[in-house]
Structure formats: C-alpha cells, structure tokens
Amino acid sequence: MSVLVLVEHAGGVFKKKSLEAVQYAANIAKATGTTVTAVAVGDADNAAMQALGQYGANKVLHTTDSRLNEFNSRAYTKVMLAAAAKEGAKVIVGLHDTVGKAVTPRLAARLKAGLVAGAVSYPDLSKGFVVKKNVFSGKAFAYVNVTSDVKVITLMPNTYPVVKGEGSATVENLDVTFEDKDFSIKVVEVSKASGSVPLSEAELVVSGGRGMKGPENWYVLEDLAKELGAALACSRPVADSHWRPHNEHVGQTGGTIRPNLYIAVGISGAIQHLAGVNGSKTIVVINKDPEAPFFKAADYGVLGDAMEIVPRLTEAVKKFKGQ
Ligand SMILES: Cc1cc2nc3c(=O)[nH]c(=O)nc-3n(C[C@H](O)[C@H](O)[C@H](O)COP(=O)(O)OP(=O)(O)OC[C@H]3O[C@@H](n4cnc5c(N)ncnc54)[C@H](O)[C@@H]3O)c2cc1C
The missing domain is CATH 3.40.50.1220 (TPP-binding domain)
Structure with a gap:
C-alpha cells in the first residue's frame, strides 16, 4: 500500500507543481505510515525521476510509451489504474490542473473512490479523512470527509512552498497494454506558451x-x-x-x-x-x-x-x- 501521485513533465523535466504534489503525497504517506510512488509517463528523464526522491517519492513507476508524451486522459487513466492495482494504493494524488482534472474523476469512478477536487489542505486524520477545498470559486471552503476505501485528491497548485530535501527514488518500468481505442483522442496541435517566466x-x-x-x-x-x-x-x-x-x-x-x-x-x-x-x-x-x-x-x-x-x-x- 502506498500513496500514488501522478507527476507531469515537460521535455523530461518535472514541473514545480508536480514537485509540490509529490511533497504533498509524501506528507500524507508520513502521516499514514506508508510510502510514496510517483507515476510518470512518456519520455521522462531518468535522473529527473530519481530526483523526485528529494521531494519525498520512494519509487517512480514509469510507462515509457512515447504516445503518452501528448496528454491523453483515457490512456493516462489506464496507466494510473495499473499503478494503483500494482501498489494497492489507498490514496491517489493529482494536481488540480488540466491533466489532473481530466484524469482523477475517471480514476475515482473506476475505483469507486471519493474525490476531493481542489484541495487546499492536508487531510485531517484526527476526524477521519477530512480535506479542506475551495467552493463557490474560492468564496468559501468546504471540509470533506472521505469515507471510501480509496481516496482521490487533486491539490490546488501553489498551495504549499516546495522544499528540496535529500533522497533518490528508485525507478521501475510499468508495462501497460494499450488498445487503439485508448488513443482515439488525437492531439492535433500543441502551442507552446511564450514568455520567459512560466x-x-x-x-x-x-x-x-x-x-x-x-x-x-x-x-x-x-x-x-x-x-x-x-x-x-x-x-x-x-x-x-x-x-x-x-x-x-x-x-x-x-x-x-x-x-x-x-x-x-x-x-x-x-x-x-x-x-x-x-x-x-x-x-x-x-x-x-x-x-x-x-x-x-x-x-x-x-x-x-x-x-x-x-x-x-x-x-x-x-x-x-x-x-
Ligand atoms: C462560468 C464562467 C466562468 C468564467 N471564468 C472566468 C475566468 O476563468 N477568468 C476570468 O477572468 N473571467 C471569467 N469569467 C468572466 C467573468 O465573469 C468576468 O466577465 C470577467 O472576469 C471580466 O473581465 P474584465 O474584468 O477584464 O472585464 P470587465 O468586467 O469589462 O472590467 C473591465 C474593468 O476595467 C476597468 N477599466 C476600464 N477602463 C479602464 C482604464 N482606462 N484604466 C483602468 N481601468 C479601466 C473598468 O472599471 C472595469 O472594472 C467567467 C464567467 C462565467 C460565467
């Protein structure tokens, strides 16, 4: 059993918000006495995957299929389902961004898991599994107690500052057999954001x-x-x-x-x-x-x-x- 976290990279390098998600997952793992497994897809850089250990990941499961370099919610969900089964994951963390918002509801439905979308706190374990989230476009907060066996959370990016520590994650291949229908959504064009500061x-x-x-x-x-x-x-x-x-x-x-x-x-x-x-x-x-x-x-x-x-x-x- 481990806390699973979906990480995103651009050209092999992990984005700051993914490091934040790993750190968030690591703190949940610490509180629940388990480990963190990150899931990376496509042409992720090996050294960068190992370096996720500096943010709390113990292991990285990597599905190398290059078709996954373009975001595809169906195929990504399949990878996450395979990873969740392999790790026996009870808590799954994604980001509250384009990728996370598309993958996590599919995942939650398939796993019959409760989903907290847009979390802005760590789960309060003293009261069950209570997570604070934004509601009404950030005008108010809701405290959601997730009672299902498997719990899925998307973390609002930039909720916590990222702190680099020590450590190196082990990297393992995660083989997933895809069917043509997993790639029925085609990415037609990718426009790169301009500007020197993301x-x-x-x-x-x-x-x-x-x-x-x-x-x-x-x-x-x-x-x-x-x-x-x-x-x-x-x-x-x-x-x-x-x-x-x-x-x-x-x-x-x-x-x-x-x-x-x-x-x-x-x-x-x-x-x-x-x-x-x-x-x-x-x-x-x-x-x-x-x-x-x-x-x-x-x-x-x-x-x-x-x-x-x-x-x-x-x-x-x-x-x-x-x-
Ligand atoms: C479901 C839904 C989702 C939405 N999602 C988003 C979203 O993600 N992001 C978003 O931004 N909006 C979103 N909107 C739209 C939102 O409701 C507003 O219509 C929008 O934010 C208004 O944009 P604005 O402030 O640029 O324009 P306006 O409302 O037209 O405001 C322009 C402002 O500029 C000021 N101004 C005019 N001239 C000058 C000047 N010369 N100097 C200084 N100030 C001046 C005016 O006083 C005014 O306050 C959403 C709406 C809906 C219904």
Missing part, C-alpha cells in the same frame, strides 16, 4: 483585463512585466477576444496562480476571475472605477487610468532598480 510558477504577475481597451495597449503591461521579471496574465474576455493567448487566462476556467505579487490592471474583479488569483500573497489593483469589486480583494489599490498609471509604475521600478 505563469504557473511565476512569483510576480502583471495581468490585464478589458479595461486595457485592446491588444495595441498591452505594451505598457509588457514593459512593466519586463522590468519586474514578471509573467503576464489576463482575464477571460481578453483571451476570448484573442487579445492575448489562452494560456495567460486565469480564473475559474483558466489557470490558478498564487504568486507573491499580482498586479491587476483594468480588471473588474469578478468572482470567476478571483477564483484563480485570490491565493496571491499581495494584490495590487489599478482601476479607474472606485466601485470596481477588485478593490475589496486588494492589498493596495490605485485609482486611475491604466495607460497613465502603469508607465509611471514602470519608471518607478526602473528608478528603484537603478539605485
């Missing part, structure tokens, strides 16, 4: 909304982001209008981020937007409407026109850096 891992984020009026004005946000070394994000209508790429869209239907600093420019602060950013440590809101709901969630608010305020902020950052 949004999901960024400590500083500059984000724009419809108040920016159009893509031609984005240069002011790009200048500020460049000076700060920040990633760019946006509200959903901005991505829907093709002003910015969809990978920059944050919120209930986009990415969930928890940077140290989130600067929201010309964004009203709708509940669906806040759902993706209200875990940010410090929120700065720049808006010309004093009644904008975002001001209620802000640590600092600047009332004014984005095209006037943001360049002044960029100049101030430049000046500060020059000192």
Whole structure:
C-alpha cells in the first residue's frame, strides 16, 4: 500500500507543481505510515525521476510509451489504474490542473473512490479523512470527509512552498497494454506558451483585463512585466477576444496562480476571475472605477487610468532598480 501521485513533465523535466504534489503525497504517506510512488509517463528523464526522491517519492513507476508524451486522459487513466492495482494504493494524488482534472474523476469512478477536487489542505486524520477545498470559486471552503476505501485528491497548485530535501527514488518500468481505442483522442496541435517566466510558477504577475481597451495597449503591461521579471496574465474576455493567448487566462476556467505579487490592471474583479488569483500573497489593483469589486480583494489599490498609471509604475521600478 502506498500513496500514488501522478507527476507531469515537460521535455523530461518535472514541473514545480508536480514537485509540490509529490511533497504533498509524501506528507500524507508520513502521516499514514506508508510510502510514496510517483507515476510518470512518456519520455521522462531518468535522473529527473530519481530526483523526485528529494521531494519525498520512494519509487517512480514509469510507462515509457512515447504516445503518452501528448496528454491523453483515457490512456493516462489506464496507466494510473495499473499503478494503483500494482501498489494497492489507498490514496491517489493529482494536481488540480488540466491533466489532473481530466484524469482523477475517471480514476475515482473506476475505483469507486471519493474525490476531493481542489484541495487546499492536508487531510485531517484526527476526524477521519477530512480535506479542506475551495467552493463557490474560492468564496468559501468546504471540509470533506472521505469515507471510501480509496481516496482521490487533486491539490490546488501553489498551495504549499516546495522544499528540496535529500533522497533518490528508485525507478521501475510499468508495462501497460494499450488498445487503439485508448488513443482515439488525437492531439492535433500543441502551442507552446511564450514568455520567459512560466505563469504557473511565476512569483510576480502583471495581468490585464478589458479595461486595457485592446491588444495595441498591452505594451505598457509588457514593459512593466519586463522590468519586474514578471509573467503576464489576463482575464477571460481578453483571451476570448484573442487579445492575448489562452494560456495567460486565469480564473475559474483558466489557470490558478498564487504568486507573491499580482498586479491587476483594468480588471473588474469578478468572482470567476478571483477564483484563480485570490491565493496571491499581495494584490495590487489599478482601476479607474472606485466601485470596481477588485478593490475589496486588494492589498493596495490605485485609482486611475491604466495607460497613465502603469508607465509611471514602470519608471518607478526602473528608478528603484537603478539605485
Ligand atoms: C462560468 C464562467 C466562468 C468564467 N471564468 C472566468 C475566468 O476563468 N477568468 C476570468 O477572468 N473571467 C471569467 N469569467 C468572466 C467573468 O465573469 C468576468 O466577465 C470577467 O472576469 C471580466 O473581465 P474584465 O474584468 O477584464 O472585464 P470587465 O468586467 O469589462 O472590467 C473591465 C474593468 O476595467 C476597468 N477599466 C476600464 N477602463 C479602464 C482604464 N482606462 N484604466 C483602468 N481601468 C479601466 C473598468 O472599471 C472595469 O472594472 C467567467 C464567467 C462565467 C460565467
């Protein structure tokens, strides 16, 4: 019996959010007196898999089929089911991201397991297996007691800081026999996210909304982001209008981020937007409407026109850096 965790890599290298999931699984394993088995698929790098031991994995099960380099919820579920059977897993951890949100419900259904989607705490074992999760787009929390034999959890990314320790995981092959129907979903195109700082891992984020009026004005946000070394994000209508790429869209239907600093420019602060950013440590809101709901969630608010305020902020950052 072990705690199973699905890890994701890009070009063989594990993403920070996966290291967080391994660490999360390791802490559950510690509390329940068991070990952690990570499950990696596709062309994962061997040294990187071993290095998952530094975050608490004891073992990595690796299914090498190169077709798994492209995400496929059916095939990934099959791998996880095989791993769960091999390990006799009672707790399975995934991330509350595109991959985890697609795989874990399938897995939970197949295993007749209770599923907590979007966990923001470790299970409280003193009361059963109680996990805190976001509900109503982050407006409230629910405490869910999972009573099924097998328990599946997706962890909200950036809930816990990742701490690197010592250790090396053993890597074992996990052979899975696939059928053609497992790959009936075809990935037609993969668009790589641009920008030097990946949004999901960024400590500083500059984000724009419809108040920016159009893509031609984005240069002011790009200048500020460049000076700060920040990633760019946006509200959903901005991505829907093709002003910015969809990978920059944050919120209930986009990415969930928890940077140290989130600067929201010309964004009203709708509940669906806040759902993706209200875990940010410090929120700065720049808006010309004093009644904008975002001001209620802000640590600092600047009332004014984005095209006037943001360049002044960029100049101030430049000046500060020059000192
Ligand atoms: C099921 C569902 C899911 C959704 N998921 C998401 C999601 O994941 N992410 C998301 O963002 N939204 C999501 N939405 C949409 C959400 O409800 C809002 O409509 C959206 O967030 C509004 O985007 P916005 O703030 O950019 O635009 P607006 O609401 O149009 O706000 C623009 C803001 O800019 C300000 N402004 C205007 N001009 C200036 C200026 N010159 N200088 C400074 N400020 C200015 C205005 O005062 C206003 O506050 C979802 C909606 C639904 C129904």
